[in-house]
Each structure stands twice: as structure tokens, then as C-alpha cells.
Amino acid sequence: MFWRTDRERELKEVNGGPPVGQVRVLVVGDSGVGKTSLVHLIVKGSSIARPSQTVGCSVSVKHVTYGSSGSSSNSIKGDSERDFFVELWDVSGHERYKDCRSLFYSQINGVIFVHDLSQRRTKTSLPKWAAEVAATGTFSAPLGSGGPGGLPVPYIVIGNKADVAAKEGVRGSSGNLVDAARQWVEKQGLLPSSEELPLTESFPGSGGILAAAKEARIDKEAVTKFFRLLIRRRYFSDELPTSSPWSISPTQMPVERLGQSLNDDDHFQKAPSLGGDPYKYNTLPPLPAQRNLTPPPTLYPQQPVSLSENYNLPRFALTGSSENGSARSKRMDINV
Numbered sequence: 001m002f003w004r005t006d007r008e009r010e011l012k013e014v015n016g017g018p019p020v021g022q023v024r025v026l027v028v029g030d031s032g033v034g035k036t037s038l039v040h041l042i043v044k045g046s047s048i049a050r051p052s053q054t055v056g057c058s059v060s061v062k063h064v065t066y067g068s069s070g071s072s073s074n075s076i077k078g079d080s081e082r083d084f085f086v087e088l089w090d091v092s093g094h095e096r097y098k099d100c101r102s103l104f105y106s107q108i109n110g111v112i113f114v115h116d117l118s119q120r121r122t123k124t125s126l127p128k129w130a131a132e133v134a135a136t137g138t139f140s141a142p143l144g145s146g147g148p149g150g151l152p153v154p155y156i157v158i159g160n161k162a163d164v165a166a167k168e169g170v171r172g173s174s175g176n177l178v179d180a181a182r183q184w185v186e187k188q189g190l191l192p193s194s195e196e197l198p199l200t201e202s203f204p205g206s207g208g209i210l211a212a213a214k215e216a217r218i219d220k221e222a223v224t225k226f227f228r229l230l231i232r233r234r235y236f237s238d239e240l241p242t243s244s245p246w247s248i249s250p251t252q253m254p255v256e257r258l259g260q261s262l263n264d265d266d267h268f269q270k271a272p273s274l275g276g277d278p279y280k281y282n283t284l285p286p287l288p289a290q291r292n293l294t295p296p297p298t299l300y301p302q303q304p305v306s307l308s309e310n311y312n313l314p315r316f317a318l319t320g321s322s323e324n325g326s327a328r329s330k331r332m333d334i335n336v
């Protein structure tokens with residue numbers, strides 16, 4: 001395990017310096033569901049009054065600290081804390097870009113699917129988004145098998161515009177896609193048993209992103225946990241439990257059933273095979289699982305937006321809010 005020792009030493013050397021790595025998160029969903037608003041809120045911590053329609057794709061970068069703090073002070077990082085860039089690729093949902101948007105599906109570590117709780121069809125189209133990304137994208141640190149539509153990386157689903165849905169009396173369905181995502185991640189050993197993906201939290205009350213941002217309601221956990229999961233998978237997969245996906249045969253996992261049942265039209269396609277040069281973008285030595293990745297496009301990260309530890313992100317309405325964890329984990333049907 002020499003590589004691990006070397007990596008730890010290098011991480012220590014850069015500790016306190018600039019971010020040491022990056023994960024790329026695709027944000028997809030139908031036009032107008034609120035992807036740009038969501039990204040703005042995640043990155044800036046505030047709502048955006050009149051977001052213009054995204055042209056092709058827009059990239060924002062968030063700074064995330066990963067690791068356990070060895071210090072009691074917020075201002076001094078512990079030895080085991082490192083900074084990472086999280087790139088949020090907000091892809092336009094407009095039909096105009098349908099034929100070319102796959103250009104942006106490159107070296108993806110995770111996906112945020114967004115739908116509008118007041119427009120059911122925006123949720124039923126998520127499997128199509130998943131299949132499109134899975135079929136035409138390339139992935140960083142992919143799993144051995146696919147999730148919905150064959151998607152080989154973790155994802156979360158965010159139901160937006162809870163305020164509109166509440167006003168119009170539309171009840172979000174139970175979000176089985178979300179439950180399945182959780183189950184998929186758990187089954188594959190991506191999360192330690194002590195930690196669960198907060199996939200099914202809701203905005204408190206009936207507010208949407210805008211209301212939540214305005215009121216600065218507290219909870220950045222859902223999204224931040226997701227980002228940390230991606231960072232861990234990419235850079236610290238040796239910290240994963242022994243039942244990690246790298247050692248599980250795809251046929252043993254419920255993932256394929258999950259992908260197939262998402263949608264009858266769903267072509268259960270595997271992600272394109274990966275090959276080529278090592279991932280040069282990183283300053284960290286690659287993990288064994290990363291060594292065969294093709295390099296990403298030379299997108300240079302924008303200046304990170306630093307967030308104070310007290311930054312608050314509202315909970316997103318991801319699905320029905322009244323369910324408890326055990327009920328969620330029993331459901332396998334994808335009935336969006």
C-alpha cells in the first residue's frame with residue numbers, strides 16, 4: 001500500500017494551500033425547473049431574481065472541505081482536512097440544445113436531477129435524462145454497474161418549486177427515483193453505515209428555493225453530503241467499506257433491475273468504456289480506479305466562492321417528506 005502512504009504525504013503537504021482536487025457534478029432536468037436557481041443558491045447562498053435561460057451550459061464552482069477536523073477552530077484546518085472544487089455543470093434543458101448538450105457530459109462524478117414539483121411531467125422525464133447522460137457521457141470513477149438508465153455514478157433528485165406546488169395543491173409523488181438512488185448507493189457500500197444520503201429531505205414548510213433562500217433557512221447538509229460522497233469516491237475510495245462497488249459483481253446488485261424498471265423505454269446502456277491518459281487535472285495521484293480515465297476538457301476552475309461554515313442552504317423538497325428512512329429503504333419500484 002505504498003501509494004496510499006505517498007498520497008497521504010502529498011495531501012499533507014498541500015493542506016492549507018489551494019484546493020487539491022475537483023469533482024464534476026452535472027445538473028440536468030427539463031427547461032424551467034429551476035436548475036440555474038438551484039446552482040446559484042448552492043454556490044452563492046442567495047436566490048437569483050430573474051435567471052436568464054441557460055445557453056448551452058454554465059459552470060459554477062463551489063469550494064468544499066473534505067475530512068475530519070483536527071482542530072476546534074473554524075479558521076485553522078486540521079491535518080486531515082482538504083479543500084476541493086465542486087464543479088456544477090448546469091446544462092440547459094431547452095429542446096434547442098438537445099442534439100448537442102451531450103458535449104457537456106464529460107468526466108462526470110455525479111448528477112443532480114432537478115424537477116418541478118408543480119409539473120409532474122418534469123419528473124417523469126427524469127429517466128430520459130438519466131438514460132441520455134448514461135448513454136452519451138463519460139464518467140470519472142464510475143461504478144462497475146449502472147443506476148437508472150445505466151448511469152454509473154451517484155445522483156440525487158431534487159424536487160423544486162415546492163411553493164408553487166403547495167399553492168396549486170399538487171402533491172409530489174413519493175419520489176421513488178430518489179429512494180432507489182439511496183438504496184443503490186447504500187447497497188453498493190458507497191456510504192458507511194453511520195452516514196446516509198439525505199435524499200428525501202424536504203424544504204421546511206411550503207417554500208421553494210426562492211423562499212428558502214430569502215429566509216436563509218438552514219440546511220446545507222443534503223447537497224454537501226452528496227458532494228462529499230463524490231469526493232470520497234474519487235479521491236479516497238480506499239476509505240470505502242470492503243463491500244465497495246469495485247469488488248461486487250454487477251449481477252449481484254439490484255442496480256440493473258432498478259435501471260430497467262425506471263422506464264419501459266429506457267435503454268439500459270452501459271457508460272462508454274474509459275481509456276487513455278491519466279487524469280492530469282488533479283494534483284493528487286490517481287487512485288487505482290482512476291488510472292484509466294480520459295482527461296477532462298481543459299476547463300480551468302473559476303475562482304472558488306468561499307462559504308463560511310455558517311452558510312445555510314435550505315433543504316430541498318426531494319420527495320414526500322413524511323416518510324421515514326426504513327420505509328424508504330424498502331421500496332424498490334421506480335414509479336415516477
Ligand SMILES: Nc1nc2c(ncn2[C@@H]2O[C@H](COP(=O)(O)OP(=O)(O)OP(=O)(O)O)[C@@H](O)[C@H]2O)c(=O)[nH]1
Pocket residue numbers: 029030031032033034035036037038048049050051052053054055091092093094160161162163164207208209210211
Ligand atoms: N416560485 C418559484 N420559482 C422558482 C423556483 N426556482 C426557480 N424558479 C423560477 O423558475 C424560472 C426558471 O428557473 P431557472 O433556474 O432559469 O430554470 P432552469 O431549469 O435553469 O431553466 P433552463 O435554463 O431553461 O434549463 C425562473 O423564473 C425562476 O425564478 C422556486 O423554488 N419557486
